[in-house]
Amino acid sequence: MRKVLEGAIILPAYGTLGRWILNYFIREDTMSTRTPIIAGNWKMNKTVAEAVSFVQEIREALQGIRGVDKVLCPPFVALVPVRELLAGTDIGLGAQNMYYEEKGAYTGEISPLMLEGLCQYVILGHSERRAYFGETDEGVNRKIKAALAHGLTPIVCVGESLEQHEAGETEAWVSGQVRAALAGLTPEQVRGIIIAYEPIWAIGTGKAATPEGANAVIAGPVRGTIAELYGDEVAQAVRVQYGGSVKPQNIGPFMEQPEIDGALVGGASLKPDFVDIVRIAAEVKGKG
Numbered sequence: 001m002r003k004v005l006e007g008a009i010i011l012p013a014y015g016t017l018g019r020w021i022l023n024y025f026i027r028e029d030t031m032s033t034r035t036p037i038i039a040g041n042w043k044m045n046k047t048v049a050e051a052v053s054f055v056q057e058i059r060e061a062l063q064g065i066r067g068v069d070k071v072l073c074p075p076f077v078a079l080v081p082v083r084e085l086l087a088g089t090d091i092g093l094g095a096q097n098m099y100y101e102e103k104g105a106y107t108g109e110i111s112p113l114m115l116e117g118l119c120q121y122v123i124l125g126h127s128e129r130r131a132y133f134g135e136t137d138e139g140v141n142r143k144i145k146a147a148l149a150h151g152l153t154p155i156v157c158v159g160e161s162l163e164q165h166e167a168g169e170t171e172a173w174v175s176g177q178v179r180a181a182l183a184g185l186t187p188e189q190v191r192g193i194i195i196a197y198e199p200i201w202a203i204g205t206g207k208a209a210t211p212e213g214a215n216a217v218i219a220g221p222v223r224g225t226i227a228e229l230y231g232d233e234v235a236q237a238v239r240v241q242y243g244g245s246v247k248p249q250n251i252g253p254f255m256e257q258p259e260i261d262g263a264l265v266g267g268a269s270l271k272p273d274f275v276d277i278v279r280i281a282a283e284v285k286g287k288g
């Protein structure tokens with residue numbers, strides 16, 4: 001109850017969240033049903049040999065941590081060897097991107113058919129892909145549908161730029177991204193996806209969002225938009241991560257927030273720090 005009251009005080013400070021605040025009040029009953037999930041997005045880092053030795057280094061410690069889903073997302077070329085190293089563990093594997101077509105003349109692309117059975121997750125619509133490789137909301141939506149059709153769990157990234165943040169456009173922008181990402185999905189499909197709220201200004205900058213600020217965006221434009229489209233029950237089922245300069249020193253306060261179900265970790269996932277992040281997340285959420 002203490003957290004509910006805090007939320008009531010904090011949320012209005014982040015704008016006119018309207019009925020979203022209401023959703024915030026009903027989450028106490030349902031939050032415990034969402035298993036936290038921490039995913040490591042290695043981005044374009046580590047050779048295959050480095051990937052193998054790093055996974056060998058952290059595998060045992062990671063495996064022992066209960067109550068949190070753990071996912072490693074190495075570059076494509078390391079998926080097969082890492083998959084072998086993770087066989088028989090409870091550590092999940094994810095790709096960092098994927099094209100939506102199954103096969104054909106798309107030089108350089110990787111298809112959902114290729115990932116099916118190889119990994120369980122796929123990061124889609126990361127802001128770096130949107131910024132450097134021209135990914136659009138429509139393309140991300142097609143990729144989400146293709147991933148789901150092939151039994152892959154999409155980790156869908158949304159988040160505003162610094163300019164949008166400073167101009168007070170976060171709510172409208174993030175809500176629009178969520179709406180576009182989910183277009184045409186069934187409630188059952190939506191339940192199964194993971195959303196990563198990653199303010200672009202917090203990625204790789206060392207300047208993480210405040211836990212309360214991230215929680216408010218996740219409560220409002222992320223979960224609130226899902227509630228608007230699919231109802232509260234579906235919205236409460238979707239797992240939403242925070243991403244942007246997450247490290248062992250700040251994961252605790254993020255995980256204390258009721259709307260934050262985990263983290264998408266970039267830089268710190270390349271080091272044994274990742275194990276500490278997962279351990280702290282498990283401790284904080286375990287306290288309930």
Ligand code: PGA
Nearest residue numbers: 203204244245265266267
């Ligand atoms: P960062 O990256 O943890 O290095 O800020 C997060 C991400 O881009 O997913």
